Amino acid sequence: MNDDRDDLDGHTIEELSDYLDADRKPYDPSIENSPGCRIALDALERLRSASLRLLEAEASEEPEPDENWIGGILANIGREARAGRRIPIEHPDPAADLGITEGSVRGLVRAAADTVDGLIVGRTALEGDVTVPGEPITVALEATAYFGHPIPATTELLREAVRSALALHTDLLIAAVDVTVVDVHHAPPRPPAGDDAEEER
């Protein structure tokens, strides 16, 4: 509508853009005291806050990605890269050389952990030399607990689930399962399950 120069008290939009990008520092009285500049700065700031919102709004109208497209991604990721150390498994026949990857043991730990309600496990680490049979290993877990579930009881269930899964599938000597609760969230909404949840307490 109106050209800038006339109401910006000698400043240009370029200068105001730079000033805004520098978080309005150092304070420039000739800009801050100019009504025209203040109006333009406000407009620039509104523009900035609208930009990310715009993208989010567009994303919410974007159709769900095609399953083939998602499949194309999952088919192309290099899964071997996360294998980690090789963990030996004993076998009565000394000629047999069995092993399992650290990555698959972590997967096992996650799968066991996912059966426990009231928390979700993030980081899983096997501390100790897993490549040496009989070496004591500590499983270190980080979890996000869900609000309303008693943490001591829930983490105990988690420890037990992880211990028994590892005992069943590996020869690892588990010295401890350490659980660190790194966050507490509100429980994700679950499909209505009646009042069953209450009875478990």
Added chain:
Amino acid sequence: MSEIRPRDLDEADDRTLAVRAAEGDVRAFEAIVRRYGRLMRVYARRILNSNADVDDVVQEAFVQAWSKLPELADPASVKTWLMRIVGNRSIDRIRRRREHADIDAVAEYAAPESQSPHAKAQAASLDEALSRALSELPEDQRRCWVLREIAGYSYIDIGAELELPVSTVRGLIARARKNLIREMEGWR
């Protein structure tokens, strides 16, 4: 009814998903793809200003993200980190286009549903006004603006990515802002 099914990871927070994916949990990674796939697609489309390469660029970006996830220092920031990767891949694509063809030949933005004539008639919000104003900007202005305001690039980084002098970038962004503000004035 109550059979044991895998934990629904769609509800986990970003940090948990990113940590699990970094350790090799493909399901967690899939949940990330589903959560942010649409955002990454609209973002790439904004930078590319075309529908043509969105599928490929975002797929490549996610595949790259999988292999780089173990290096992500702050897993809670996986969303902005993904945007950075998508931004870089989009710019790579633009560069390659430039080497192969006239850039104008591919600069054909496919308007999303929200910009259909019907929606246009009832555009009332600032966001829609911005959306429309943005797609009407000259190509070079829009691209610089998107990188600056949405991707958060510095002028120097934008200049390096688009092979433009910083002074040119500064001028383009200022002009883009001026144009956008003018277009949006009716929606104050």
